[in-house]
Amino acid sequence: MAALGVGLLLQGAPAAAAAQPAAARPVPGEATSAAPSVEASGYTHVQGVVVSRVALHVRARATTSAAVLGSLDPFEKVQLSCQAKGSTVEGNNIWYRLHGEPGWVSARFVHNYTPVRWC
Template sequence: MGKKALLTYALAAGVLIGPLSTAGWAAEGHAQADPRPVGVVESRAPLNVREKPTVYSDVVKQLHPHERVLLSCQKRGGWVDGNPVWYRLHGSKGWVSARYVHNLQPVRPC
């Protein structure tokens, strides 16, 4: 097998495997040793990021389904489908309901 074919296979494997591995996450500008917990948006439609931890607060932006986000901390806020927990996003003044974000690591209280 030629060098060009090997390179093509290696690149294809990297494209398929990279985003699913921790190396793919680190390659997107996030250090592997980042202490902030990661969350994944678990909704079918865009998720509203709110100014305060309540559904009555202004929407500051939206997140896409299955998007990964860094979480700063958690606190109780307005209830959303039986869940009163809200996560503050890292690097943003916004809050998202824990009902629609699955935390992949424990999240400290605010």
């Protein structure tokens, strides 16, 4: 019965959208901050969470040698604008540009909930 209800709600939507796991779809009446924000003009940002055990440095560029602009606490939620290749941190050379503030963080220590576009 639930599948029928979902099918009716998604009438006209692509079949792939209906086949998504429940955790990937927004729940009616629940905030959808984990999904990317999309304005009429297109893509803006994605939410992520810091997964380091200690404070994560925010850098001026996507490299460990760049100036430290600040830090983020473990489990802090962040908004990510885009990703780029930079210096390698524990085998990962992807860095995320923060949305709404200057700075870059290593993707090694940030979990993104949805894909992040390339800068």
